[in-house]
Amino acid sequence: xxxxxxxxxxxxxxxxxxxxxxxxxxxxxxxxxxxxxxxxxxxxxxxxxxxxxxxxxxx
Numbered sequence: 001x002x003x004x005x006x007x008x009x010x011x012x013x014x015x016x017x018x019x020x021x022x023x024x025x026x027x028x029x030x031x032x033x034x035x036x037x038x039x040x041x042x043x044x045x046x047x048x049x050x051x052x053x054x055x056x057x058x059x
Contacts, residue, residue: 003047
């Protein structure tokens with residue numbers, strides 16, 4: 001559950017930068033959004049592995 005909460009926090013953290021990039025055209029904010037999305041991708045992959053391991057242990 002820890003990773004899930006981190007995922008939610010990461011998504012919240014890029015919200016302001018996404019607004020700046022898409023609505024105000026701030027290109028530096030776009031860089032921060034891309035980095036945040038890469039972090040989300042990595043964490044989501046880790047979560048997938050964790051879920052699979054937990055499911056396999058339950059069997």
